[in-house]
Amino acid sequence: MMWPSIALLTFVTLQRLGELVLAQRNTAALRARGAREVAPEHYPMMVALHAAWIIGLWLLAPGRPVEPFWLAIFMGLQALRLWVLATLKDRWTTRIVILPGVPLVSSGPYRFLRHPNYVVVVGEIAILPLTFGLPGYATVFSLFNAAILHVRVKAENAALKSAMILK
Incomplete structure (x- = not known):
């Protein structure tokens, strides 16, 4: 049965594309407020890694069974992702963008972790392939x-x- 794997891959692909649109909009708005991007040289490699990860999953995962245990963990990561996005609001971006003079967000998951979005990404990169037995x-x-x-x-x-901003 192919539809569960196709549905999950479609969800993740659309999510990533939507995040890129949101990130571009937020980055432009932050720059208009005086923010500056830091260390942009690694960004193309990061985008290439994520694109290769998704493309590879599209090549390998369709038709493979979806493991419920790993799917549940992956969906838990999605809840954490939404919490991060809701907490950062218009400050969330895929680039390193610093808005001088504005304190770090310290609410939501940032009360517990300095970089909760990276925890989500680390988990997703590992867990989604495990969901497909890879x-x-x-x-x-x-x-x-x-x-x-x-x-x-x-x-x-x-x-x-x-x-x-960070002490």
């Missing part, structure tokens, strides 16, 4: 994602410190 795929993309996030989190934390 542990090797999950491992390979998790390693690539870890490398990009290492660069990204380091750059973001440095930018926040230099803007005197």
